[in-house]
Amino acid sequence: MNRTTPRNSDHQSAEIGPVHPVGRPMALISLVAACFAASALVLLTQTEHVALLLxxxxxxxxxAFNFTAIYTPRTYLFSSGFWTALFFGFYFVLKSTEYFGEPENPWVVATLxxxxxxxxxxxxxxxxxxRGQRPQASPERFTVKSSHRLAITCTVVFMASKVLNxxxxxxVVPGGYNQVELAQSTQNxxxxxxxxxxxxxxxALLMLMAFYFIHRRHGSYLLACIAVYLLDxxxxxxxxxLIVLILSVFYLYDRxxxxxxxxxxxxxxxxxxxIVSFFGYARSIxxxxxxxYLDAFRYFLDDSEMIWxxxxxxxxxxxxxxxAMLAHANGELQQLWGSSYVGIFTHFIPRNLWPSKPPLTAxxxxAAVLPGNFDAGVLVYPTMVLEGFLNFGYAGIALSGAFAGYLSHRYDRWMSSRRLGPTxxxxxxxxxxxxxxxxxIHSNFVAFSLYSVALLWILLELLxxxxxxxxxxxxxxGHAKGRSLLRRAPLPPGSSERTS
Incomplete structure (x- = not known):
């Protein structure tokens, strides 16, 4: 017997989350063929950069395979695959265009x-x-008991944290300071x-945002918090x-x-x-x-190409x-043989308590590639690609990619739920x-992610x-007895309920 699924059921994940890897062969073949055709045209005029183009x-x-084999156009937006495409598309594919017209750099080609x-x-x-799993979102772990108390508590926590910060x-940093001086005083x-x-x-702001967009309640609290956030x-x-807030609002509005x-x-x-160029330039001063800020704005008006x-x-x-790949080939960067991964477990120990603590991979x-930046306290990200290579060579790259793919699948399960908790x-x-x-992996990102889990627990306990x-x-x-404010989350116009 068919049964209509409730509007906000987690079993709608085939509509709003990642899909089964059944694939769409024709779409995939067409997209890849288009890429090959476009590249073939470029190859005719850039024959000295064949390896870079390939x-x-x-x-x-x-x-493109990630998009066509895993997602639909609807589920791709803001998914882990979407963010992965932005990362490699901007930091590597777009950046590599600067190397055309120059002598081919074999280490750039190797990195790509x-x-x-x-x-x-x-x-x-x-x-x-x-594979073999029905797309299903993570279950709900809590429901709203009092929306008014939720709005007040989140607002108080947000405002208090801004004042204390x-x-x-x-x-610790009295007077005028730039980004490097701020980092040296607050991060070491x-x-x-x-x-x-x-x-x-x-x-707390994110909780308030998620609740408002799901239930359209207590918007005044949210607007007050967002106004303070934008000013800060x-x-x-x-x-x-700023960029994450803008894209988060787009995500919630779309959803x-x-x-x-x-x-x-x-x-x-x-x-x-x-935003990236303007504030990046201003905070360096x-x-x-x-x-x-005014001088920077006038400078950009006079030379708009500086923004790009x-x-x-x-x-x-x-x-x-x-x-870094070149430095490794020259012996300036030694093979780590897994030592950086072991350092994850000791990262939480402050360096003033353990001066000889192994450094982050970054x-x-x-220190080897940009010693001037290192002396100034500025670190450059190594990427999981380089970190894996320094630890276990090609096997390390493969294992790092597999690990990131597995975590991305788990992350998309959160995205596939329309409930407050997973959102x-x-x-x-x-x-x-x-x-x-x-x-x-051996990075501030992982350490602060684990630290963030503790902060999330504290916030939830407070609520x-x-x-x-x-x-x-x-x-x-998610099927708690009694009336719950999270029973239903309306679907955007044009969505349809599924039957199972």
Whole structure:
């Protein structure tokens, strides 16, 4: 007997999450054929860069395979595959265009080839992880008991965290300062864990955002918090924070209000590029200075091409990773043989308590490739590709790609649920796996992700104790007795309910 699935059932994941890896052969063949045809035209005029073009073609084809074999156009937007495509598309494929017209760099070609190996195992691991499984989202672990208490508690936590963070920064970095000076004062000798604690306010904002877009309630609280967040992000030149907030709103609007066309993301791309370039330039001079911001704005008006040049300069992974490959070949970077992975378990120990603590993979690479940056306290990300290669060679690249693919599959399961809990956790780790692939496993990203889990637990415990949330029994998995505010989450216009 057929039974209609409730509107917000997790069994709709074939509609709103990743699909079974059944594949769409014709779409895949057409897309890959188009890539080959476009590249063939370029090859006719750029014969001296055949290897570079073929490596780029391999990356694009593997990203296209990820899209066509795993997702639908509807489920792809904001998925782990989407973020992976943005990462490799910008940092490697787009950046590699700067090498055309120059003598071919074999280490740039090698880096792109290693990225292709990573993506092969990334896709294979994702497909194997979902093979034979019915797409099903993670179950709900809590429901809302009092929406009013939820809104008030999240607002208080958010506002308090912003005030405390401002006071803490003013205490350790008085006066004008730039990004490097701020990082040196707040990220070293265990200080990072203290300042990271204030991100609990960010999680409170995400909870409030998720609840509002699902239920359209308490919008005034959300608007007040977003206004404060925007002022703080602009004042602190937090370009990443601004971009993530904008894309998070797009994600929630697309999911719970009305489906948006991907063309809207293309339309706002110039705004996002401007944010990256403008705040990146301003914070290198002085953070929060109105005069610096005005001078930077006038400078960009006089030389608008600088916006694109600064943006492309920010895409620094391909040149640094290829330089690290050369340093490894010259013996300047030694093989790690798994030692960096072991360092994950000792990363939480502050260096002032253990001065000889093994450095992060990023620190190890930066010290060898860009010693000036290292002395200034600026680290360059090594990527999981280089980290895997330094540990176990080609096998390390393959294992890293497989690990990232498996975690991406788990992440997409959160995305496939329309309930408050999974949506909140999805937003808490928004853009995954970009950070992991960029920084590697022995990195601040992994350490702070684990730290964030603890902060999420503290926030949820606070919401339980204030009567805002109530736990759901594991046996019920989202079917708690009594009336729950999370029973239904409306589908965007045009969505259809499925039957099973």
């Amino acid at each position: 490596c780029n073609l391999a990356i694009v084809s593997l990203l 080839a290693y990225c292709s190996i990573f993506l092969v195992f990334f896709n294979a691991s994702y497909l194997l992880s979902s 401002y006071l803490a920064v003013a205490a 000798q265990g200080m990072a864990y203290i300042f990271r604690a204030f991100s609990i306010g960010q999680f 992000a602009a004042g602190s030149a937090s370009r990443g924070g 719970y209000v009305k489906r948006i066309s991907p063309l809207w993301l293309v339309a706002i791309a110039p705004v996002l590029i401007f 002085e953070i929060g200075s109105v005069d610096v 040049r600064l943006f492309m300069g920010r895409l620094d992974l391909l040149p640094t990773v290829s330089s 620190a190890y690479m930066t 909140f956790f999805y937003l808490a780790f928004f853009t995954f796996p970009m950070g992991l692939i960029a920084e590697g 339980y104790r204030t009567g805002a949330l109530q736990r759901v029994s594991r046996r019920n998995c």
